[in-house]
Amino acid sequence: MIYNLNILLPEIFLALSIFFVLMLGVFLKNSFNLIFNLSSIIIVMTIAIIFNRPNIEEKIFLESFTRDAFSNFFKILILVSSLFVLNTSKNYIIDKKLNKFEYPIIILLSILGMFFMVSSNDIIIFYLGLELQSLSLYILASIDRDNLKSSESGIKYFILSALSSGLLLYGCSLLYGFTGSTNFDLIANELNKENTGAVFAMVFILVGLAFKVSAVPFHMWTPDVYEGAPTSITGYFAVVPKVAGLAVLIKFMLIPFSNILSEWQTIIIFISIASMILGAVAAIGQKNIKRLLAYSSIGHVGYALAGVAVGNVSGYQSAIVYISIYVIMNIGIFSCLYLLKKNGEYKENISDLSGVSKKHPLLAISFLIILFSLAGIPPLGGFFAKFYVFSAVIEQKMFALAIIGLLTTVISAFYYLNIIKIIYFDDSAITFDAVKNKKAQVSIFISCSILLTFFLYPSILNKLVASLFIN
């Protein structure tokens, strides 16, 4: 059998380049800069390769791997956000002495894992992709080896994640047992509501996925890992795996579980409401900004899941738009964190931000825009994200979900306002060093401009996302 390997070209290119830079790193000394830059180039080239491929749906390897508009969109989103996260954090990595050549390579590996996740059309491929991603993330979480908190967060993440992977794998095997296949399309044909065993399998798989996107009640690891891991890694955690996790969730609903959607929906509605509430309430008392962002990301995942819970195409579209805008906001806010440096130390306490508006007006206004956008106040981008999600939710007459969701935005507005209060209303405590981090500044600028001008063409993302679901 001859395979059309063209379909796999981005993955093959990425994998080979990873081996190449890994070899380079092994044999060259002090090669961090070189490998870092090469990695950025690899990411850009992969983006170019994906753009060069047609968006027609094609499957390969006994239909276990798909390439279509859907997976391509997510791959590009993953690559672009990784590119931003990597480049904005370079100064941070060097300052924190994390500049080991493995760092960008492991990130590339996790990207490869996510590629297989979003493209998978088979449980085995899906699981392998997921594990490749997770294993890379464990290492990344504990990459600051001499730091107790970083190691702790890595171990914590590893143990909990391994547990959830186990559950997920158990679900996969149940699914295979009850349907006799590992292929998504075949599973979809076999499944129906009477198949109680498959519903069990679905629950286990959902647990695994909920863990990966850090939805309540599988969120326990998030605050600790976000706080313990170096900020550059937290920024990565907050953005990229969420995108991949959401893509897989939507994919599961679209293909293998499309016939037992209502069972799946009930659980997602619960998870969504729980995440929104916890994300709003638990963040209030936080003193560490990374911890706060962890809870905020739990809340945001809740909103995205509210779109997924709708269970139709317009709901999935709104969830994808939501996560895209979430990515823009989070890249912006983490880039801001890289600028909070005092005497060579990066500040993480919210109280350190007091009076930033007097000494660093531009940084303060960036915080302002991004935080109001995270809170979902119009006319910023974050409002439109929520608007689309809740209009999809209300279209299906799920009023309770919509009202609870919107009420939690009021609660969560409180802690975003609280940061703004500290930045703008309080007297200044610290003058931060003038950090020369052009890349972070540029990415803050891009993120803020998008959020500010989003209202001019609010449907630009919708059109793009709608084209993913045409077939």
Next chain:
Amino acid sequence: MNFPILSTLIFLPLVSSFFIFLSKESKSNNSAVYISLFSSLATFLLSLFIWYSLDSTSSDFQFLEEKNWINNFIKFKLGVDGISILFIVLTALITPICIISCINSVKARVKEFLIAILVLETFMIGVFCSLDLVVFYLFFEAGLIPMFLIIGVWGGPRRVYSAFKFFLFTLLGSVLMLVAIIVIFWITGTTDVTEIYKIQIPKEYQNLLWLAFFSSFAVKMPMWPVHTWLPDAHVEAPTAGSVILAAILLKMAGYGFLRFSLPMFPIASEYFTPLIFTLSIIAIIYTSLVALMQEDMKKLIAYSSVAHMGYVTLGIFTFTKQGIEGSIFQMISHGLISAALFLCVGVVYDRLHSRMISTYGGLVNYLPKYSFLFIVFALAGLGLPGTSGFLGEFLVLAGAFQKNYLVSMLATFGVVLGAAYMLWLSKRVIFGNTNNNEIKNLKDINNLEALMLITLAILIILFGFYPSPLIDTLNVSVNNLINNYEIAIKANGLN
């Protein structure tokens, strides 16, 4: 008309705020002030031009602008009619006054303050121009951001509490309105207000949707019992912030009732009239009594605002021509009077840094010009005939009489109470003995302050004697509103 004149009006302040952002901050800070003053005056002239060229014999929306906006089904639609143009002109008038007032009173971060004011002006004009529910919501909510900062950054000692309370109260009310807007979209397939006017929203939905809109407008208005954020916000906000809050932000809710609640949900509006009447009466009497007890001048005026807004809601829900015209007139006149009163408090606050009534006394001996203007505004505030304050209240009460004797009688008590707290305030601040030696050294109002206050005083007296420019503009639109309302009520077999 091809030229997008309303968009120009809306975005002119925003664009100029961008220029202020780019302007260099020097010690004198002049360029920022000049740019903002110039742009706000230009906006004012433009709004006057729109008022002048508006055809007041037609109840249609004019200067329409439409642009595909969200997914080709929600349009960015703007337009004005006889009702909204008055609020737009009011907004455009108050903004330059605020900018002038901040020359004296804002010492720190002037540039940012001016940017906040101009951005806020954009959002406020946007609220009154928008003919699409989503566009309306966008502007309505966006106004929270600059106002939050104005209270929080330039406010008094308890500014954080007040700013949070203001923001969260309003946001909580508004999210329910957002739900209602989306529901309307899925029921009718459009959020274009003019389209929704033509489609009757099914009866079974109306009550809930009305309540959702009400939750937002009641907080913004503010109506008893959700008015508690207003005194706090007023007291802590800087003078210009209080002026904008009282003169314009509160009017958004009244405008919202007229533009959305009444025409879109006529049956529910009829159904909930007793609720509105009860809350309005409580607001008028209770907050007037509370105002009597205040020791803080700003707080007193804030509570009087709540009472005056009680007349507005009362008038709107009488569904009579006098009632509705009266409440619109009352909103405009309260916009001028409360702005003037807050400016008056600001004038003495800038000199003595106290808002307490007990600090002052006998100002008439040392600040005669100031005292004269203060008395004019206080008398207008209590609704003396010959000032614009009288006409609004009178029309509202005349409208209420046609509906319900008891309600109008109770509301009339409010007029008496209003006179009581205003006169007592004047007595304690302007007349009486001077116990505070600092007052003897105070300077009377300077030219800038005189300019602001005299402009407002002239307008208040002018509209008191000659209200027809306002009433003529309103007339046709209000008639149309009432006609449509009566048709809808009759079609559903209610009285």
